[in-house]
Amino acid sequence: MSSSTDSPTLTTETTQLSPQPDTETAKPTKKITLKSSDNQIFEVEESVAMEFATVKSFFEDSPSTDTVPLPNVTAKPLSQVIEFCKEQIKFKANPDEAQKKKYNAEFVTEKSDKDLVDMIPVANYLEIKDLLDVLNQAVADRIENKSVEYVRSFFGIDNDFTAEEEAALRREHAWAYEGVDED
Amino acid sequence: MEEQGKQKKKDKKPLSSSFCPINNLDDGCLMHIFNFLSPIPDRYNTALVCHRWCHLACHPRLWLRVEQSAKYLSEPGVFPSIEKAVSAARPGDTILIASGGRHLASNIQINKPLCLIGGGELPDETTLLCSRGSDSALEFISTCKLANLTVKAELGCCLLHRSGRLTIDSCILQCEENPLDYLSCPIISTAGGNEAVSSAVKTKGDRVSVSQTRIEGGAKAVLTNGDLTLQQVRVIYARTFVYFWFDVDSQ
Numbered sequence: 001m002s003s004s005t006d007s008p009t010l011t012t013e014t015t016q017l018s019p020q021p022d023t024e025t026a027k028p029t030k031k032i033t034l035k036s037s038d039n040q041i042f043e044v045e046e047s048v049a050m051e052f053a054t055v056k057s058f059f060e061d062s063p064s065t066d067t068v069p070l071p072n073v074t075a076k077p078l079s080q081v082i083e084f085c086k087e088q089i090k091f092k093a094n095p096d097e098a099q100k101k102k103y104n105a106e107f108v109t110e111k112s113d114k115d116l117v118d119m120i121p122v123a124n125y126l127e128i129k130d131l132l133d134v135l136n137q138a139v140a141d142r143i144e145n146k147s148v149e150y151v152r153s154f155f156g157i158d159n160d161f162t163a164e165e166e167a168a169l170r171r172e173h174a175w176a177y178e179g180v181d182e183d
Numbered sequence: 184m185e186e187q188g189k190q191k192k193k194d195k196k197p198l199s200s201s202f203c204p205i206n207n208l209d210d211g212c213l214m215h216i217f218n219f220l221s222p223i224p225d226r227y228n229t230a231l232v233c234h235r236w237c238h239l240a241c242h243p244r245l246w247l248r249v250e251q252s253a254k255y256l257s258e259p260g261v262f263p264s265i266e267k268a269v270s271a272a273r274p275g276d277t278i279l280i281a282s283g284g285r286h287l288a289s290n291i292q293i294n295k296p297l298c299l300i301g302g303g304e305l306p307d308e309t310t311l312l313c314s315r316g317s318d319s320a321l322e323f324i325s326t327c328k329l330a331n332l333t334v335k336a337e338l339g340c341c342l343l344h345r346s347g348r349l350t351i352d353s354c355i356l357q358c359e360e361n362p363l364d365y366l367s368c369p370i371i372s373t374a375g376g377n378e379a380v381s382s383a384v385k386t387k388g389d390r391v392s393v394s395q396t397r398i399e400g401g402a403k404a405v406l407t408n409g410d411l412t413l414q415q416v417r418v419i420y421a422r423t424f425v426y427f428w429f430d431v432d433s434q
Contacts, residue, residue, distance in 0.1 A: 117205045120212050132215065139205075140219035148231040155205045160233045169237065173227045 222275030
């Protein structure tokens with residue numbers, strides 16, 4: 001998949017960084033195979049896989065394996081997560097905060113709501129903290145300044161409050177709305 | 184657990200194309216999202232979406248905390264003093280003040296809507312102490328809510344209400360009885376007076392409402408310098424204490 005086309009650039013990137021003994025340069029080119037729940041195979045650089053805390057600890061426990069099964073993760077969000085992590089590694093090697101911010105912002109704005117929400121459990125399961133922050137911030141931004149009804153229809157959530165419960169809740173929170181203009 | 188959630192959702196909406204799996208996220212993830220929202224109005228709005236969101240958006244894990252013991256200070260959202268928590272809070276935040284010990288509170292000005300809650304089972308367990316030489320423990324410019332707290336003033340007043348709507352629920356307000364009793368009052372309201380402050384921050388509906396609160400010591404429970412007056416006073420004489428309910432409102 002896309003991982004094979006992207007890998008040459010990444011390899012040159014990392015070799016530039018550490019032009020040291022052979023053992024060092026050989027390391028980043030090692031491939032790790034990830035297997036999603038729908039049996040798709042992803043081959044990624046070891047450096048990318050090490051961004052996933054869950055995969056990393058899997059290897060620490062059993063270093064001899066080369067395929068990591070990811071039973072909670074489907075292929076589509078996983079491929080997007082891998083794409084994100086590859087970029088982050090480039091930024092790690094070549095820190096540029098402004099560029100990184102720009103990339104992170106573009107990464108989430110071009111995603112559909114479903115893609116965003118699908119990626120969150122993957123980022124959570126793989127324990128990629130940076131990505132989780134970016135995704136959750138993006139979802140929060142999409143809820144921001146929206147009415148309750150809008151948020152419900154936006155996410156397709158059923159209102160399970162009775163009219164009395166909703167009124168009671170509004171009363172309870174009324175103190176916070178004093179002096180705030182109605183939308 | 185995740186499976187159960189999915190199953191439930193499927194039963195409800197079998198073939199909806201707009202179906203979005205946000206409710207399949209676990210509690211930690213949803214709370215993380217809510218944490219990015221500003222409390223007013225977004226977090227209060229999300230609380231109205233459904234029962235689960237209400238539970239998570241109002242969860243104490245999203246509150247700021249004031250802890251005196253250093254072991255919690257490394258956690259996010261934990262502050263060593265009320266002053267620091269108040270200045271870091273966003274409008275609409277809730278600040279949980281840890282029980283035990285005494286928290287110093289001298290002329291802390293609150294100029295954004297906040298909710299301060301004592302962390303103990305009873306209001307006695309969380310004490311805010313205003314030492315001599317300060318006008319008040321807490322000074323309210325904005326709408327605010329106090330609950331389950333004890334506020335003690337040695338000299339001066341416990342709460343100084345300048346403007347906004349102040350709600351006091353299940354609290355204890357005490358003024359030291361000696362030696363200058365006549366100089367102190369538990370609640371002073373200057374709202375509606377000719378002060379510069381009240382004209383600068385013009386808020387509609389300045390008022391104080393007090394419920395189930397013990398008020399002890401001081402020259403009188405409420406002193407009003409502005410145009411608000413004491414109304415609808417109710418008192419319950421319990422075996423050991425006297426509990427007040429009243430409003431200070433414009434006529």
